[in-house]
Amino acid sequence: MRKYKTNSYEETVALGERIAKELPKGSVIAFLGGMGMGKTAFTTGLARGLSIDADVSSPTFAICNTYMGNANTLYHFDMYRVEGWDDLYSTGFFDFLGTDAYIAVEWSENIYGALPDDSVIVEIAKTDENTREFKIYRKAEVQA
Numbered sequence: 001m002r003k004y005k006t007n008s009y010e011e012t013v014a015l016g017e018r019i020a021k022e023l024p025k026g027s028v029i030a031f032l033g034g035m036g037m038g039k040t041a042f043t044t045g046l047a048r049g050l051s052i053d054a055d056v057s058s059p060t061f062a063i064c065n066t067y068m069g070n071a072n073t074l075y076h077f078d079m080y081r082v083e084g085w086d087d088l089y090s091t092g093f094f095d096f097l098g099t100d101a102y103i104a105v106e107w108s109e110n111i112y113g114a115l116p117d118d119s120v121i122v123e124i125a126k127t128d129e130n131t132r133e134f135k136i137y138r139k140a141e142v143q144a
Contacts, residue, residue, distance in 0.1 A: 029119070039124065077104065
């Protein structure tokens with residue numbers, strides 16, 4: 001488990017960018033943390049780190065936003081309103097697993113059991129208005 005602390009939106013974006021450069025193709029990045037924690041800011045950094053030039057926004061109403069670059073694709077899911085397996089299947093989530101696309105999942109608490117064991121978990125805690133603490137680990141690390 002690795003721990004990080006950011007003190008601004010820009011630092012959170014930079015952390016996401018740095019982490020993206022370490023991830024193999026096909027990685028699933030699953031966020032744990034409530035509203036206003038910085039999940040979308042981190043995803044903005046992921047896109048930048050994957051050389052994807054896109055305006056990243058929360059996929060709350062779309063369920064999935066797709067960001068494409070020359071070499072990488074990032075699927076950005078919001079599972080806030082997913083309430084079971086039927087809902088999850090309807091999002092298209094399973095269609096992208098096992099491809100070389102990256103998948104970022106907000107509100108992954110709602111689909112935790114469906115996440116692959118090698119998913120990268122990004123647990124975010126808010127310590128004050130601007131400060132966030134991140135714990136980053138593989139799902140399999142906590143199941144052992």
